[in-house]
Amino acid sequence: xxxxxxxxxxxxxxxxxxxxxxxxxxxxxxxxxxxxxxxxxxxxxxxxxxxxxxxxxxxxxxxxxxxxxxxxxxxxxxxxxxxxxxxxxxxxxxxxxxxxxxxxxxxxxxxxxxxxxxxxxxxxxxxxxxxxxxxxxxxxxxxxxxxxxxxxxxxxxxxxxxxxxxxxxxxxxxxxxxxxxxxxxxxxxxxxxxxxxxxxxxxxxxxxxxxxxxxxxxxxxxxxxxxxxxxxxxxxxxxxxxxxxxxxxxxxxxxxxxxxxxxxxxxxxxxxxxxxxxxxxxxxxxxxxxxxxxxxx
Amino acid sequence: xxxxxxxxxxxxxxxxxxxxxxxxxxxxxxxxxxxxxxxxxxxxxxxxxxxxxxxxxxxxxxxxxxxxxxxxxxxxxxxxxxxxxxxxxxxxxxxxxxxxxxxxxxxxxxxxxxxxxxxxxxxxxxxxxxxxxxxxxxxxxxxxxxxxxxxxxxxxxxxxxxxxxxxxxxxxxxxxxxxxxxxxxxxxxxxxxxxxxxxxxxxxxxxxxxxxxxxxxxxxxxxxxxxxxxxxxxxxxxxxxxxxxxxxxxxxxxxxxxxxxxxxxxxxxxxxxxxxxxxxxxxxxxxxxxxxxxxxxxxxxxxxxxx
Numbered sequence: 001x002x003x004x005x006x007x008x009x010x011x012x013x014x015x016x017x018x019x020x021x022x023x024x025x026x027x028x029x030x031x032x033x034x035x036x037x038x039x040x041x042x043x044x045x046x047x048x049x050x051x052x053x054x055x056x057x058x059x060x061x062x063x064x065x066x067x068x069x070x071x072x073x074x075x076x077x078x079x080x081x082x083x084x085x086x087x088x089x090x091x092x093x094x095x096x097x098x099x100x101x102x103x104x105x106x107x108x109x110x111x112x113x114x115x116x117x118x119x120x121x122x123x124x125x126x127x128x129x130x131x132x133x134x135x136x137x138x139x140x141x142x143x144x145x146x147x148x149x150x151x152x153x154x155x156x157x158x159x160x161x162x163x164x165x166x167x168x169x170x171x172x173x174x175x176x177x178x179x180x181x182x183x184x185x186x187x188x189x190x191x192x193x194x195x196x197x198x199x200x201x202x203x204x205x206x207x208x209x210x211x212x213x214x215x216x217x218x219x220x221x222x223x224x225x226x227x228x229x230x231x232x233x234x235x236x237x238x239x240x241x242x243x244x245x246x247x248x249x250x251x252x253x254x255x256x257x258x259x260x261x262x263x264x265x266x267x268x269x270x271x272x273x274x275x276x277x278x279x280x281x282x283x284x285x286x287x288x289x290x291x292x293x294x295x296x297x
Numbered sequence: 298x299x300x301x302x303x304x305x306x307x308x309x310x311x312x313x314x315x316x317x318x319x320x321x322x323x324x325x326x327x328x329x330x331x332x333x334x335x336x337x338x339x340x341x342x343x344x345x346x347x348x349x350x351x352x353x354x355x356x357x358x359x360x361x362x363x364x365x366x367x368x369x370x371x372x373x374x375x376x377x378x379x380x381x382x383x384x385x386x387x388x389x390x391x392x393x394x395x396x397x398x399x400x401x402x403x404x405x406x407x408x409x410x411x412x413x414x415x416x417x418x419x420x421x422x423x424x425x426x427x428x429x430x431x432x433x434x435x436x437x438x439x440x441x442x443x444x445x446x447x448x449x450x451x452x453x454x455x456x457x458x459x460x461x462x463x464x465x466x467x468x469x470x471x472x473x474x475x476x477x478x479x480x481x482x483x484x485x486x487x488x489x490x491x492x493x494x495x496x497x498x499x500x501x502x503x504x505x506x507x508x509x510x511x512x513x514x515x516x517x518x519x520x521x522x523x524x525x526x527x528x529x530x531x532x533x534x535x536x537x538x539x540x541x542x543x544x545x546x547x548x549x550x551x552x553x554x555x556x557x558x559x560x561x562x563x564x565x566x567x568x569x570x571x572x573x574x575x576x577x578x579x580x581x582x583x584x585x586x587x588x589x590x591x592x593x594x595x596x597x598x599x600x601x602x603x604x
Contacts, residue, residue: 049411051604071413075314079411085404089337101323102412104314113310120307130338146408151310183307 003028003154003186004048009057011043011210018043019210021057026188030180032197032204032218033190040210041190042082045156048188049079062153075104078147078155082162082190085143088132092123092142095131096149103150110149117145120183121175137168144175148185155179157189161196173200227287228259230270233280242273258287321418324409328426332392344391348384349434355381356438360445367449367456369469372442374482375563378435378489379554386518388434389493393501394510396427397595401602402505410603419603420596427498431490436483443479447472481561489553492584495591496549502598521548529570541570546583556580 002025011019018040035041046052048061050070059066061073087095093114100110118127121141126134131142140160147155157176161169177200180187191197197204198218206213232239240250240257246269249260259266267284274281315323327336334341359372378385400406409419450472457466470478497514504510525548532541545555545568557563559577572580 046604051407051410071317071415074411075413077411079408081404081407083404085408087399087403087405089341094336098327099408099412101315101327102320102409102414104317104320104413105310106313106315107323109310109312116308150412184309 002026004059004061004188006044006048006059007057009044009047009059010055011040011047011052012055017210019047019054019207022207022210022212024205024212024215026205027203028186029202030176030187030189030200032201033188033207034194034197034204035190035192035207035213037192039192039207041207042158043210044207045079045158045188045190048073049077049156050074076153078150078152078185080143080147080155080157080160082158084139086131086134086139089130091129092118092127092131092134092138092145095142096146099146100149105150113149113151114145117149118142120148120178121145122171136163137165137171140164140168140172141175144172144179148179148183152185154186154188157187159190159192161191161193169196176200226261228261228266228270228284229253229287230257230259230284231255231282232257232274233282235277235279238277239270239273239279242277243269246273261286317413317418320413321422324414324418324422325425328396328423329429332396332426332430341395345388345430348388348391349437351384352381352434353438353441356442356445359442360449363446363449363453367453369453369457369464371446371470373564373567374439374442374475374478375485375557375561376554376567377439377442377482378486379550379567381435382550385431385434385489385493385550386515388431389497389518390511390514392430393427393494393497393514394504394507396423397498397501398504398507398510401502401599402507404602406599406603416596416600416603419599420592423498424494424592424595427494428487428490431494432486435486435489439479439482439486443475446470446475450475481557481563485553485557485561485563488556488584489550491588492549492553495588495595499591499595499598502595518549522550524548525551526569533570538570539573542572542576545570545572546580549587552580552583552587556584 004026005024007023009019009022011017022040022044033041033044043052047054048059048066050066050073053067061069062076064070064072066073096114096118097110100113101107105113118141121144123138123141123145126138131139134142140163144157144160147157160176161172164172173196176187176189179185180200180202189197189201194204194206201218203215203217205215230239236252236255236257240252243250243257243259248262248266248269251258259270270284273279330336333345334343355372355377362368363371373380400409406419410416450469453469454466456462457464457469500513500517501510504513525544529541529544532538532544542555545551551568554563554568555572556577558565558568558571559574559580565571
C-alpha cells in the first residue's frame, strides 16, 4: 500500500508551473525524488506537508488527505529542509529538545529522544556547543536529527547532501540508508544527483519540469546490462588485446575492461586469459546500468 | 556499527504525546524564557534583567520614602508605565526582534509549521509571551509598591494624627481606594502590554535584521512621541484643548494612558493634554483596532515565512 499518493497534482505560481498533473504513488522504504533544480521537488514536499495548497489535484500521505488531514500528517512526518534553518546561539541539544516538544513529546521524553537521536546521527560532545560554530556536515546532522526526534513514520529529506564534501556525503547517505533499513522509517529524499540516490534508494521517482518522467524500483533501472566488468591489478591493456584476439567485444573503462557477455564461454575466455598472462584478477561481475544512463536515454 | 557499549540501536517512541494546547503552552513558555535570555547565553540576560531592575527602582524608592518620611504622596500608580516609558521602549526595541524576527531570519519557522504548530499558534504564543513580559515589567513594581503602601500605611496615619502634622489623615487613601487604584493600574498595564507587544512584534517581524528591528521600533517611538508632542504644543497654545486631547491617539503610550484617564480616572496631569471627556470608548476602540490589525498582519507575515 502506497504511503504517498498524488492525483493530478498541479501547482502554479504567477508565471511558473511548478507541478503539472503529477500522479504518482510512493511505496514504503527509501524513495528518491530526482529532478534538476527547479523541477518541483521542494514544492511537492511543501504540498505534501500541507504548507502550501495545490492549485488543483489531490494527495494522500499516510492515508490522510492533505486538504483535510494536514494536522494528522504533520504529527507523523518529519521534515529536513534544504536550506539553513538553525539558530546560531542555541546548542544542538536545546534546539532538538525544543522541536521534539513542538511535535508533542512531553519534556522528559523530548530530552531522552533528542539525546538518542543526536547520537544516532553522530553528534556527541559537540551537541552542547552553540550551532553557530558547526561545520556543514554537523549542521546537516542536526537538521536530520530534528526531523527524526519525534519518531515519525515518514521523513521528507530535501537535498540532504547539499554542500557536503565527499566524505560528508557518504556519511549522510549511509545515515539515510540506516534510517530506512534499521529505524524502519520511510524516507522520501530529494536530490538533483541521480548517482548518489541509487546507492541508498529502493525506488526512484524522476520529475522534470513538474511532470513525472519515470517511477520505478532502483533494481529495474539498474538491471544487468549484458556486460561483464573485469578488473585486474596490472596489464589491463594486455588482457584487452588477448580477449579481442579471441573475437570478444572489449572496451576499456577506467581501470576496468567491459566485455560483452556472449555466453558461458566468455567467462572461460577471461579466466584463461588471466591465467595465460599471469595477471592478478581483482573482480569480475555483471555490469549494471546506472540510473543516469537510463535518464540520458 | 560502532562498538561502543551504549549503542543499543534505534528505539521507537510509543510513549504519550501531548495535546495541541499543551504544545502551544510549551511554545509560549519557551518564548517567554527566550525574552528574558533564559536558555541563551549570559549576554542575552543583561538587558531584560537590567531593565526589570530599573523598573523596580521607583517602587522601591516610593516604599522607602513612605517608611522614612511617612508622607502619603505616592508615585502615580496608574501612570507607572507611562512615566517610565523610555525604559519600556528600550525593552521593546531590544526584545521585539528576539521574539519576532530571529526565527524568520534564520528560517526556522518552517520547522514549526511542518509540525502540529500552525501560524495561528505561533503568533498566539509569541504575542502571549511578549505581553506577559511587558506586563511583568510594569505590574511587578506596581504590585510591590502597593504592598509597600499597605505595610507602611499605619505609620503614615500615625504621623498624620500627631498634633501639628503637616498632613491630614483624610489625605491618606484608604486601603480600599489604594487597592482600586492598583487594580485599575493593572488593567492599564495589561492594555499597555497588549498594544505595545502587538505593534512592536509587527514592526520587528517586517525587519529582516535585528539591528533594523531595534532601530525601527525606537524610531517609531521617538518620532511618534515628538510629532504628537509638537502638535499638542501648538494646539494648546491656540487653546484647542479637544484637538490636543485627540492627538493622544497617535502615539502608543499616550493612547493607552489617555484611555486610562478617560475610563479609569487616572491622573490627567501626567500627560500634556488629557482626552476630551466622553471619548474613552473611542480610545479603547482604537487600542483594539491596533491590536487586532497588528495580529492579523503578524499572522500573514509568519505564514509566508513558514511556507
